[in-house]
Amino acid sequence: MKITILLENTKLKDSNFSVENGLSMLIEKDSFNILFDTGGPEESVIKNAVEIGIDLSKVDAVVISHGHDDHTGGLLKFLQINDKAPVYLKKEALNPHYAKFPDGEKQISMDDKITQNYANRLKFVDKITEIAPGIFIIPQIEKKFPIPSSNQVLFEKQNENLVRDTFKHELFMVIENDNDLIVFSGCGHTGIKNIVNTTKNMFPNKKLDAVIGGFHLQAGSLNYAFAKVEEIEDMAHWLKEEVAGQIYTGHCTGERGMNIMEPILNDKLERIYTGMKIEL
Template identity: 40%
Template sequence: MKITILIENNKDDARDLINEHGLSLYIEKDDTRILFDTGKSDNFIKNAEKLGINLKDVDLVVLSHGHTDHGGGLLAFLKINSKAKIYMKRKVQEKYFTGFLLFKKNISISRNIFEKHSNRIEYVDSFTEIVKDIFIITDINKHYKIPDGNKYLFVKDGNRLVKDSFDHELIMVIKENEAICMFTGCSHNGTVNMIESVNSFFPHAHIRALIGGFHLVKIPAIDAIGPSKEEIDLLVDKIISKNINEVYTGHCTGEKSYKKLKYFLGDKIQYMKTGTQIQI
Protein backbone atom coordinates (compact mmCIF):
# COMPACT_ATOMS: atom_id res chain seq x y z
CA MET A 1 0.00 0.00 0.00
CA LYS A 2 1.31 3.43 -0.98
CA ILE A 3 0.16 6.65 0.67
CA THR A 4 0.87 10.17 -0.62
CA ILE A 5 0.11 13.24 1.48
CA LEU A 6 -1.55 15.66 -0.95
CA ILE A 7 -2.22 18.38 1.63
CA GLU A 8 -0.96 19.07 5.15
CA ASN A 9 -0.15 22.23 7.09
CA ASN A 10 3.55 21.97 6.19
CA LYS A 11 5.47 20.88 3.12
CA ASP A 12 8.79 19.39 2.18
CA ASP A 13 10.86 22.43 1.20
CA ALA A 14 12.48 20.41 -1.58
CA ARG A 15 9.14 20.12 -3.41
CA ASP A 16 7.25 22.77 -5.40
CA LEU A 17 3.94 22.09 -3.68
CA ILE A 18 1.23 24.08 -1.88
CA ASN A 19 0.53 23.58 1.79
CA GLU A 20 -2.55 24.69 3.74
CA HIS A 21 -4.23 24.00 7.07
CA GLY A 22 -5.97 20.76 6.20
CA LEU A 23 -5.43 17.12 5.33
CA SER A 24 -5.77 14.95 2.22
CA LEU A 25 -4.27 11.51 1.64
CA TYR A 26 -4.12 9.59 -1.64
CA ILE A 27 -3.90 5.82 -1.12
CA GLU A 28 -3.18 3.04 -3.60
CA LYS A 29 -4.27 -0.34 -2.26
CA ASP A 30 -3.90 -3.13 -4.84
CA ASP A 31 -6.11 -1.93 -7.74
CA THR A 32 -8.16 0.49 -5.63
CA ARG A 33 -7.42 4.22 -5.46
CA ILE A 34 -8.70 6.01 -2.38
CA LEU A 35 -8.89 9.64 -1.34
CA PHE A 36 -9.09 10.17 2.42
CA ASP A 37 -10.23 13.77 2.96
CA THR A 38 -9.78 16.65 0.51
CA GLY A 39 -8.21 19.55 2.39
CA LYS A 40 -10.04 22.88 2.45
CA SER A 41 -9.61 23.95 -1.20
CA ASP A 42 -8.59 22.65 -4.63
CA ASN A 43 -4.90 22.87 -3.70
CA PHE A 44 -4.70 19.10 -3.18
CA ILE A 45 -5.66 18.69 -6.84
CA LYS A 46 -2.86 21.02 -7.95
CA ASN A 47 -0.39 19.08 -5.81
CA ALA A 48 -1.60 15.76 -7.22
CA GLU A 49 -0.91 17.01 -10.75
CA LYS A 50 2.64 18.02 -9.77
CA LEU A 51 3.16 14.60 -8.19
CA GLY A 52 1.93 12.78 -11.30
CA ILE A 53 -1.26 11.51 -9.65
CA ASN A 54 -4.40 11.47 -11.79
CA LEU A 55 -7.36 12.02 -9.46
CA LYS A 56 -9.77 11.12 -12.27
CA ASP A 57 -8.80 7.52 -11.48
CA VAL A 58 -9.83 7.68 -7.82
CA ASP A 59 -12.39 4.95 -7.08
CA LEU A 60 -13.71 6.15 -3.72
CA VAL A 61 -13.47 9.03 -1.28
CA VAL A 62 -13.82 8.78 2.49
CA LEU A 63 -14.55 11.92 4.51
CA SER A 64 -13.37 11.61 8.10
CA HIS A 65 -15.74 14.28 9.44
CA GLY A 66 -17.70 17.39 8.53
CA HIS A 67 -15.14 20.19 8.85
CA THR A 68 -14.10 22.25 5.85
CA ASP A 69 -10.34 21.66 6.32
CA HIS A 70 -11.06 18.00 5.51
CA GLY A 71 -13.91 18.32 3.02
CA GLY A 72 -13.62 21.81 1.54
CA GLY A 73 -11.96 20.51 -1.63
CA LEU A 74 -14.65 17.93 -2.35
CA LEU A 75 -16.67 20.13 -4.72
CA ALA A 76 -13.58 20.77 -6.87
CA PHE A 77 -12.84 17.02 -6.88
CA LEU A 78 -16.35 16.18 -8.10
CA LYS A 79 -15.78 18.42 -11.13
CA ILE A 80 -12.79 16.36 -12.30
CA ASN A 81 -13.84 12.88 -11.18
CA SER A 82 -17.07 11.38 -12.49
CA LYS A 83 -17.02 7.92 -10.93
CA ALA A 84 -15.90 7.90 -7.28
CA LYS A 85 -18.47 7.30 -4.54
CA ILE A 86 -18.13 9.54 -1.49
CA TYR A 87 -18.44 7.75 1.86
CA MET A 88 -19.31 9.73 4.97
CA LYS A 89 -21.47 9.71 8.06
CA ARG A 90 -24.91 11.24 7.65
CA LYS A 91 -24.26 14.06 10.13
CA VAL A 92 -21.42 15.44 8.00
CA GLN A 93 -24.07 17.58 6.29
CA GLU A 94 -24.89 19.54 9.46
CA LYS A 95 -23.55 23.04 10.18
CA TYR A 96 -20.34 23.29 12.20
CA PHE A 97 -18.57 26.27 13.75
CA THR A 98 -15.41 27.15 15.62
CA GLY A 99 -14.64 30.15 17.77
CA PHE A 100 -14.20 31.92 21.09
CA LEU A 101 -16.81 33.79 23.12
CA LEU A 102 -19.08 35.72 20.69
CA PHE A 103 -16.96 35.15 17.57
CA LYS A 104 -17.92 32.01 15.65
CA LYS A 105 -16.66 30.95 12.22
CA ASN A 106 -18.58 28.59 9.94
CA ILE A 107 -16.45 25.52 9.12
CA SER A 108 -19.18 23.46 7.43
CA ILE A 109 -18.81 21.66 4.14
CA SER A 110 -20.53 23.34 1.16
CA ARG A 111 -24.26 22.62 0.90
CA ASN A 112 -23.85 22.28 -2.88
CA ILE A 113 -22.33 18.84 -2.35
CA PHE A 114 -25.44 17.49 -0.65
CA GLU A 115 -27.91 19.30 -2.91
CA LYS A 116 -26.31 18.78 -6.33
CA HIS A 117 -24.27 15.60 -5.88
CA SER A 118 -26.44 13.42 -3.64
CA ASN A 119 -26.19 10.59 -6.19
CA ARG A 120 -22.45 10.36 -5.48
CA ILE A 121 -22.81 10.10 -1.69
CA GLU A 122 -23.00 6.87 0.30
CA TYR A 123 -23.94 7.50 3.92
CA VAL A 124 -22.44 4.99 6.33
CA ASP A 125 -24.29 4.55 9.62
CA SER A 126 -22.68 1.40 10.98
CA PHE A 127 -19.57 -0.73 10.69
CA THR A 128 -19.22 -1.44 6.96
CA GLU A 129 -16.79 -3.04 4.54
CA ILE A 130 -17.23 -0.54 1.70
CA VAL A 131 -15.03 -2.52 -0.71
CA LYS A 132 -12.88 -5.58 -0.13
CA ASP A 133 -10.54 -5.08 2.86
CA ILE A 134 -11.52 -1.41 3.34
CA PHE A 135 -13.73 -0.74 6.36
CA ILE A 136 -15.51 2.20 7.97
CA ILE A 137 -15.98 2.30 11.75
CA THR A 138 -18.76 4.68 12.79
CA ASP A 139 -19.16 3.85 16.48
CA ILE A 140 -16.28 5.26 18.52
CA ASN A 141 -16.22 4.54 22.24
CA LYS A 142 -15.27 7.31 24.66
CA HIS A 143 -13.74 5.48 27.59
CA TYR A 144 -10.91 8.00 27.73
CA LYS A 145 -10.83 11.79 27.80
CA ILE A 146 -11.49 13.60 24.50
CA PRO A 147 -9.18 16.44 23.34
CA ASP A 148 -9.40 19.78 25.15
CA GLY A 149 -9.43 21.63 21.81
CA ASN A 150 -12.96 20.33 21.19
CA LYS A 151 -14.35 23.00 23.54
CA TYR A 152 -13.97 25.53 20.72
CA LEU A 153 -16.02 23.51 18.23
CA PHE A 154 -19.80 23.66 17.85
CA VAL A 155 -22.72 22.33 15.84
CA LYS A 156 -25.93 24.20 15.02
CA ASP A 157 -28.99 22.86 16.81
CA GLY A 158 -32.02 24.81 15.63
CA ASN A 159 -31.20 28.48 16.24
CA ARG A 160 -28.41 27.90 18.73
CA LEU A 161 -24.90 26.54 18.78
CA VAL A 162 -24.08 23.64 21.10
CA LYS A 163 -20.87 21.76 21.83
CA ASP A 164 -20.06 19.31 19.06
CA SER A 165 -20.32 15.65 20.11
CA PHE A 166 -18.37 14.56 16.99
CA ASP A 167 -20.77 11.82 16.01
CA HIS A 168 -20.00 12.87 12.41
CA GLU A 169 -16.47 11.44 12.73
CA LEU A 170 -15.42 8.01 11.46
CA ILE A 171 -12.33 5.80 11.24
CA MET A 172 -11.13 4.12 8.05
CA VAL A 173 -9.37 0.76 8.35
CA ILE A 174 -7.50 -0.99 5.55
CA LYS A 175 -6.57 -4.64 5.91
CA GLU A 176 -3.20 -5.75 4.56
CA ASN A 177 -2.62 -9.50 4.86
CA GLU A 178 -3.25 -10.25 8.57
CA ALA A 179 -2.49 -6.70 9.77
CA ILE A 180 -4.54 -3.50 9.58
CA CYS A 181 -3.82 0.20 9.11
CA MET A 182 -6.11 2.76 10.73
CA PHE A 183 -6.71 6.28 9.43
CA THR A 184 -7.95 9.23 11.49
CA GLY A 185 -8.75 12.69 10.18
CA CYS A 186 -8.51 14.75 13.37
CA SER A 187 -9.24 12.28 16.20
CA HIS A 188 -11.80 14.60 17.77
CA ASN A 189 -13.06 11.57 19.68
CA GLY A 190 -9.56 11.01 21.06
CA THR A 191 -6.83 8.93 19.43
CA VAL A 192 -6.72 6.45 22.32
CA ASN A 193 -10.49 5.96 22.06
CA MET A 194 -10.13 5.39 18.32
CA ILE A 195 -7.39 2.80 18.80
CA GLU A 196 -9.59 1.00 21.33
CA SER A 197 -12.56 1.13 18.94
CA VAL A 198 -10.52 -0.38 16.11
CA ASN A 199 -9.32 -3.10 18.46
CA SER A 200 -12.91 -3.92 19.46
CA PHE A 201 -13.93 -4.47 15.82
CA PHE A 202 -10.70 -6.28 14.93
CA PRO A 203 -9.79 -8.06 18.20
CA HIS A 204 -7.38 -10.51 16.57
CA ALA A 205 -5.74 -8.19 14.05
CA HIS A 206 -2.47 -6.40 14.64
CA ILE A 207 -2.60 -2.62 14.09
CA ARG A 208 0.50 -2.14 11.97
CA ALA A 209 0.11 1.58 11.26
CA LEU A 210 -1.73 4.58 12.72
CA ILE A 211 -2.07 7.46 10.25
CA GLY A 212 -3.70 10.88 10.70
CA GLY A 213 -4.14 13.89 12.94
CA PHE A 214 -4.41 13.52 16.72
CA HIS A 215 -5.97 16.90 17.67
CA LEU A 216 -3.48 17.61 20.44
CA VAL A 217 -3.43 21.41 19.97
CA LYS A 218 -5.51 22.79 22.84
CA ILE A 219 -6.41 26.11 21.19
CA PRO A 220 -6.98 26.12 17.40
CA ALA A 221 -4.08 27.70 15.44
CA ILE A 222 -2.02 28.23 18.62
CA ASP A 223 0.50 25.41 18.54
CA ALA A 224 2.41 26.64 21.59
CA ILE A 225 -0.32 25.36 23.91
CA GLY A 226 -0.11 21.59 23.73
CA PRO A 227 -1.56 18.67 25.67
CA SER A 228 -0.82 17.65 29.24
CA LYS A 229 1.87 15.15 30.16
CA GLU A 230 -0.90 12.70 31.07
CA GLU A 231 -2.40 12.87 27.56
CA ILE A 232 0.97 12.28 25.92
CA ASP A 233 1.81 9.44 28.31
CA LEU A 234 -1.54 7.74 27.70
CA LEU A 235 -1.17 7.90 23.92
CA VAL A 236 2.44 6.70 24.02
CA ASP A 237 1.51 3.82 26.35
CA LYS A 238 -1.37 2.80 24.09
CA ILE A 239 0.79 2.80 20.95
CA ILE A 240 3.48 0.76 22.67
CA SER A 241 1.10 -1.68 24.42
CA LYS A 242 -0.76 -2.35 21.16
CA ASN A 243 2.58 -2.86 19.42
CA ILE A 244 1.71 -0.38 16.66
CA ASN A 245 4.77 -0.48 14.41
CA GLU A 246 4.41 2.77 12.48
CA VAL A 247 2.81 6.12 13.33
CA TYR A 248 2.44 8.93 10.79
CA THR A 249 0.90 12.16 12.02
CA GLY A 250 0.60 15.89 11.41
CA HIS A 251 -2.05 18.58 10.83
CA CYS A 252 -3.95 19.03 14.14
CA THR A 253 -1.42 17.07 16.20
CA GLY A 254 0.74 20.17 16.41
CA GLU A 255 4.50 20.34 16.06
CA LYS A 256 5.05 20.81 19.80
CA SER A 257 3.03 17.67 20.57
CA TYR A 258 4.81 15.80 17.80
CA LYS A 259 8.19 16.56 19.36
CA LYS A 260 6.98 15.14 22.68
CA LEU A 261 5.71 11.99 20.98
CA LYS A 262 8.94 11.69 19.01
CA TYR A 263 10.97 11.80 22.22
CA PHE A 264 9.22 8.67 23.50
CA LEU A 265 8.47 6.82 20.26
CA GLY A 266 11.67 7.54 18.31
CA ASP A 267 11.77 6.02 14.84
CA LYS A 268 8.30 4.54 15.33
CA ILE A 269 6.71 7.94 14.58
CA GLN A 270 7.18 10.25 11.58
CA TYR A 271 5.74 13.66 10.67
CA MET A 272 3.81 13.62 7.41
CA LYS A 273 4.12 16.78 5.34
CA THR A 274 2.60 17.77 2.01
CA GLY A 275 4.37 15.58 -0.54
CA THR A 276 5.41 12.84 1.90
CA GLN A 277 5.14 9.34 0.45
CA ILE A 278 4.68 6.32 2.70
CA GLN A 279 5.06 2.68 1.72
CA ILE A 280 3.39 0.13 4.01
Protein backbone atom coordinates (compact mmCIF):
# COMPACT_ATOMS: atom_id res chain seq x y z
CA MET A 1 0.00 0.00 0.00
CA LYS A 2 1.27 3.41 -0.98
CA ILE A 3 0.16 6.67 0.65
CA THR A 4 0.93 10.14 -0.70
CA ILE A 5 0.26 13.18 1.49
CA LEU A 6 -1.27 15.61 -1.01
CA LEU A 7 -1.79 18.27 1.64
CA GLU A 8 -0.72 18.89 5.20
CA ASN A 9 -0.04 22.25 6.87
CA THR A 10 3.72 21.94 6.29
CA LYS A 11 6.17 21.05 3.53
CA LEU A 12 9.89 20.57 3.09
CA LYS A 13 11.66 23.92 2.57
CA ASP A 14 13.03 23.06 -0.87
CA SER A 15 9.70 21.77 -2.29
CA ASN A 16 7.36 23.57 -4.69
CA PHE A 17 4.14 22.35 -3.06
CA SER A 18 1.25 24.58 -2.08
CA VAL A 19 0.28 24.42 1.59
CA GLU A 20 -2.68 25.63 3.65
CA ASN A 21 -4.45 24.45 6.77
CA GLY A 22 -5.92 21.11 5.71
CA LEU A 23 -5.37 17.44 5.03
CA SER A 24 -5.61 15.09 2.06
CA MET A 25 -4.09 11.69 1.31
CA LEU A 26 -4.06 9.51 -1.78
CA ILE A 27 -4.05 5.83 -0.87
CA GLU A 28 -3.21 3.23 -3.52
CA LYS A 29 -4.17 -0.31 -2.51
CA ASP A 30 -4.34 -3.24 -4.95
CA SER A 31 -4.97 -0.94 -7.94
CA PHE A 32 -7.79 0.84 -6.08
CA ASN A 33 -7.13 4.55 -5.53
CA ILE A 34 -8.79 6.42 -2.66
CA LEU A 35 -8.65 10.15 -2.03
CA PHE A 36 -9.10 10.56 1.72
CA ASP A 37 -10.23 14.17 2.25
CA THR A 38 -9.60 16.95 -0.25
CA GLY A 39 -7.83 19.70 1.71
CA GLY A 40 -8.70 23.37 2.06
CA PRO A 41 -10.58 25.93 -0.05
CA GLU A 42 -7.43 27.24 -1.76
CA GLU A 43 -7.49 23.94 -3.72
CA SER A 44 -3.85 23.17 -2.85
CA VAL A 45 -4.60 19.46 -3.30
CA ILE A 46 -5.39 19.95 -6.99
CA LYS A 47 -2.19 21.97 -7.53
CA ASN A 48 -0.05 19.47 -5.63
CA ALA A 49 -1.43 16.51 -7.55
CA VAL A 50 -0.28 18.22 -10.76
CA GLU A 51 3.12 18.95 -9.19
CA ILE A 52 3.58 15.30 -8.18
CA GLY A 53 2.18 13.93 -11.46
CA ILE A 54 -0.92 12.28 -10.02
CA ASP A 55 -3.92 12.03 -12.33
CA LEU A 56 -6.95 12.69 -10.12
CA SER A 57 -9.30 11.56 -12.90
CA LYS A 58 -8.16 8.00 -12.11
CA VAL A 59 -9.19 8.10 -8.45
CA ASP A 60 -11.75 5.36 -7.76
CA ALA A 61 -13.37 6.73 -4.58
CA VAL A 62 -13.33 9.73 -2.29
CA VAL A 63 -13.80 9.45 1.47
CA ILE A 64 -14.69 12.62 3.39
CA SER A 65 -13.87 12.31 7.08
CA HIS A 66 -16.08 15.24 8.20
CA GLY A 67 -17.79 18.37 6.95
CA HIS A 68 -15.21 21.11 7.62
CA ASP A 69 -13.80 23.08 4.70
CA ASP A 70 -10.16 22.27 5.47
CA HIS A 71 -11.01 18.67 4.49
CA THR A 72 -13.62 19.33 1.79
CA GLY A 73 -12.25 22.48 0.14
CA GLY A 74 -10.89 20.74 -2.96
CA LEU A 75 -13.91 18.50 -3.52
CA LEU A 76 -15.81 20.72 -5.97
CA LYS A 77 -12.80 21.08 -8.25
CA PHE A 78 -12.08 17.35 -7.94
CA LEU A 79 -15.62 16.49 -9.08
CA GLN A 80 -15.06 18.65 -12.16
CA ILE A 81 -11.87 16.71 -12.94
CA ASN A 82 -13.11 13.22 -12.07
CA ASP A 83 -16.50 12.13 -13.46
CA LYS A 84 -16.74 8.65 -11.89
CA ALA A 85 -15.54 8.42 -8.29
CA PRO A 86 -18.31 8.18 -5.66
CA VAL A 87 -17.90 10.39 -2.59
CA TYR A 88 -18.51 8.59 0.70
CA LEU A 89 -19.48 10.74 3.68
CA LYS A 90 -21.98 11.04 6.49
CA LYS A 91 -25.17 12.95 5.70
CA GLU A 92 -24.50 15.24 8.68
CA ALA A 93 -21.35 16.47 6.91
CA LEU A 94 -23.62 18.67 4.77
CA ASN A 95 -24.91 20.58 7.81
CA PRO A 96 -23.68 24.15 8.50
CA HIS A 97 -20.51 24.22 10.62
CA TYR A 98 -18.81 27.17 12.29
CA ALA A 99 -15.68 28.12 14.21
CA LYS A 100 -16.32 30.72 16.89
CA PHE A 101 -13.61 33.20 17.87
CA PRO A 102 -13.51 36.11 20.36
CA ASP A 103 -13.81 38.55 17.46
CA GLY A 104 -16.62 36.70 15.66
CA GLU A 105 -17.53 33.48 13.91
CA LYS A 106 -16.50 31.89 10.62
CA GLN A 107 -18.45 29.44 8.52
CA ILE A 108 -16.37 26.33 7.80
CA SER A 109 -19.00 24.26 5.96
CA MET A 110 -18.79 22.33 2.71
CA ASP A 111 -19.42 24.32 -0.47
CA ASP A 112 -23.16 24.36 -1.32
CA LYS A 113 -22.32 23.92 -5.02
CA ILE A 114 -21.32 20.32 -4.28
CA THR A 115 -24.89 19.31 -3.39
CA GLN A 116 -26.40 21.60 -6.03
CA ASN A 117 -24.36 20.19 -8.91
CA TYR A 118 -23.11 16.76 -7.81
CA ALA A 119 -25.72 15.30 -5.45
CA ASN A 120 -25.76 12.08 -7.48
CA ARG A 121 -22.08 11.48 -6.64
CA LEU A 122 -22.63 11.57 -2.86
CA LYS A 123 -22.98 8.23 -1.07
CA PHE A 124 -24.13 8.60 2.52
CA VAL A 125 -22.72 6.09 5.00
CA ASP A 126 -24.52 5.23 8.25
CA LYS A 127 -23.04 1.79 8.99
CA ILE A 128 -19.72 0.04 8.45
CA THR A 129 -19.23 -0.13 4.69
CA GLU A 130 -16.65 -2.08 2.69
CA ILE A 131 -16.06 0.03 -0.44
CA ALA A 132 -13.47 -2.38 -1.88
CA PRO A 133 -11.98 -5.64 -0.56
CA GLY A 134 -10.44 -4.89 2.85
CA ILE A 135 -11.26 -1.15 2.76
CA PHE A 136 -13.81 -0.13 5.39
CA ILE A 137 -15.53 3.14 6.23
CA ILE A 138 -16.52 3.35 9.91
CA PRO A 139 -19.22 5.99 10.60
CA GLN A 140 -20.16 5.05 14.17
CA ILE A 141 -17.45 5.93 16.68
CA GLU A 142 -17.79 4.58 20.21
CA LYS A 143 -17.16 7.37 22.73
CA LYS A 144 -15.56 5.53 25.62
CA PHE A 145 -13.02 8.32 26.20
CA PRO A 146 -13.47 12.14 26.39
CA ILE A 147 -13.26 14.06 23.13
CA PRO A 148 -10.40 16.60 22.68
CA SER A 149 -10.82 19.76 24.76
CA SER A 150 -9.57 21.79 21.76
CA ASN A 151 -12.99 21.25 20.12
CA GLN A 152 -14.33 24.12 22.24
CA VAL A 153 -14.38 26.63 19.36
CA LEU A 154 -16.34 24.41 16.95
CA PHE A 155 -20.11 24.69 16.48
CA GLU A 156 -22.95 23.55 14.24
CA LYS A 157 -26.16 25.34 13.41
CA GLN A 158 -29.46 23.87 14.62
CA ASN A 159 -32.73 25.80 14.13
CA GLU A 160 -30.75 29.00 13.40
CA ASN A 161 -28.81 28.66 16.67
CA LEU A 162 -25.16 27.79 17.09
CA VAL A 163 -24.62 24.82 19.41
CA ARG A 164 -21.47 22.90 20.29
CA ASP A 165 -20.54 20.47 17.54
CA THR A 166 -21.18 16.85 18.51
CA PHE A 167 -19.23 15.57 15.48
CA LYS A 168 -21.91 13.20 14.27
CA HIS A 169 -20.55 14.13 10.84
CA GLU A 170 -17.19 12.42 11.45
CA LEU A 171 -16.13 9.01 10.17
CA PHE A 172 -12.82 7.22 9.70
CA MET A 173 -11.37 4.53 7.45
CA VAL A 174 -9.67 1.21 8.14
CA ILE A 175 -7.68 -0.75 5.56
CA GLU A 176 -6.54 -4.34 5.94
CA ASN A 177 -2.92 -4.48 4.82
CA ASP A 178 -1.91 -8.14 4.60
CA ASN A 179 -3.30 -9.25 7.97
CA ASP A 180 -2.77 -5.94 9.79
CA LEU A 181 -4.94 -2.83 10.11
CA ILE A 182 -4.16 0.75 9.11
CA VAL A 183 -6.42 3.48 10.54
CA PHE A 184 -6.97 6.78 8.71
CA SER A 185 -8.25 9.77 10.70
CA GLY A 186 -9.16 13.20 9.33
CA CYS A 187 -9.08 15.39 12.44
CA GLY A 188 -10.05 12.95 15.16
CA HIS A 189 -12.57 15.39 16.63
CA THR A 190 -14.24 12.48 18.41
CA GLY A 191 -10.86 11.52 19.87
CA ILE A 192 -8.14 9.35 18.38
CA LYS A 193 -8.41 7.05 21.42
CA ASN A 194 -12.10 6.50 20.60
CA ILE A 195 -11.26 5.87 16.93
CA VAL A 196 -8.57 3.33 17.79
CA ASN A 197 -10.74 1.69 20.45
CA THR A 198 -13.65 1.37 17.99
CA THR A 199 -11.30 -0.24 15.46
CA LYS A 200 -10.02 -2.79 17.98
CA ASN A 201 -13.57 -3.69 19.01
CA MET A 202 -14.67 -4.15 15.39
CA PHE A 203 -11.61 -6.18 14.38
CA PRO A 204 -10.69 -7.97 17.64
CA ASN A 205 -8.33 -10.51 16.09
CA LYS A 206 -6.32 -8.10 13.94
CA LYS A 207 -3.11 -6.23 14.77
CA LEU A 208 -3.31 -2.43 14.55
CA ASP A 209 -0.13 -1.66 12.65
CA ALA A 210 -0.40 2.11 12.02
CA VAL A 211 -2.50 5.21 12.56
CA ILE A 212 -2.33 8.06 10.05
CA GLY A 213 -3.97 11.51 10.27
CA GLY A 214 -4.85 14.40 12.54
CA PHE A 215 -5.51 14.17 16.29
CA HIS A 216 -7.01 17.65 16.83
CA LEU A 217 -4.80 18.83 19.67
CA GLN A 218 -5.27 22.46 18.65
CA ALA A 219 -7.74 24.52 16.65
CA GLY A 220 -5.69 25.89 13.78
CA SER A 221 -3.05 28.31 15.09
CA LEU A 222 -5.20 29.58 17.96
CA ASN A 223 -3.19 29.85 21.17
CA TYR A 224 -6.25 29.53 23.40
CA ALA A 225 -7.68 26.33 21.90
CA PHE A 226 -5.01 23.80 22.77
CA ALA A 227 -5.58 20.40 24.34
CA LYS A 228 -4.23 20.17 27.87
CA VAL A 229 -0.69 18.87 28.36
CA GLU A 230 -1.82 16.00 30.59
CA GLU A 231 -4.49 15.09 28.02
CA ILE A 232 -1.85 14.83 25.27
CA GLU A 233 0.56 12.86 27.44
CA ASP A 234 -2.17 10.41 28.40
CA MET A 235 -3.10 9.95 24.75
CA ALA A 236 0.53 9.35 23.73
CA HIS A 237 1.08 6.72 26.45
CA TRP A 238 -2.18 5.00 25.46
CA LEU A 239 -1.33 4.97 21.75
CA LYS A 240 2.13 3.59 22.52
CA GLU A 241 0.50 0.53 24.05
CA GLU A 242 -2.39 0.10 21.60
CA VAL A 243 -0.71 0.70 18.22
CA ALA A 244 1.86 -1.94 17.28
CA GLY A 245 3.57 0.05 14.53
CA GLN A 246 4.01 3.67 13.51
CA ILE A 247 1.93 6.74 14.34
CA TYR A 248 1.93 9.25 11.47
CA THR A 249 0.38 12.58 12.36
CA GLY A 250 0.22 16.27 11.54
CA HIS A 251 -2.31 18.94 10.52
CA CYS A 252 -4.47 19.70 13.60
CA THR A 253 -2.18 17.70 15.89
CA GLY A 254 0.00 20.81 15.76
CA GLU A 255 3.65 21.43 16.50
CA ARG A 256 2.99 21.81 20.23
CA GLY A 257 1.12 18.50 20.40
CA MET A 258 3.84 16.64 18.53
CA ASN A 259 6.55 18.15 20.74
CA ILE A 260 4.71 16.87 23.82
CA MET A 261 4.18 13.39 22.33
CA GLU A 262 7.69 12.94 20.94
CA PRO A 263 9.53 12.11 24.21
CA ILE A 264 6.86 9.49 24.94
CA LEU A 265 6.54 7.91 21.50
CA ASN A 266 10.15 8.50 20.36
CA ASP A 267 10.78 6.94 16.92
CA LYS A 268 7.26 5.49 16.89
CA LEU A 269 6.02 9.01 16.00
CA GLU A 270 6.45 10.32 12.45
CA ARG A 271 5.47 13.83 11.37
CA ILE A 272 3.72 13.97 8.03
CA TYR A 273 4.20 16.79 5.51
CA THR A 274 2.93 17.76 2.07
CA GLY A 275 4.48 15.52 -0.58
CA MET A 276 5.50 12.77 1.85
CA LYS A 277 5.24 9.20 0.57
CA ILE A 278 4.61 6.26 2.90
CA GLU A 279 4.78 2.60 1.93
CA LEU A 280 3.24 -0.01 4.22
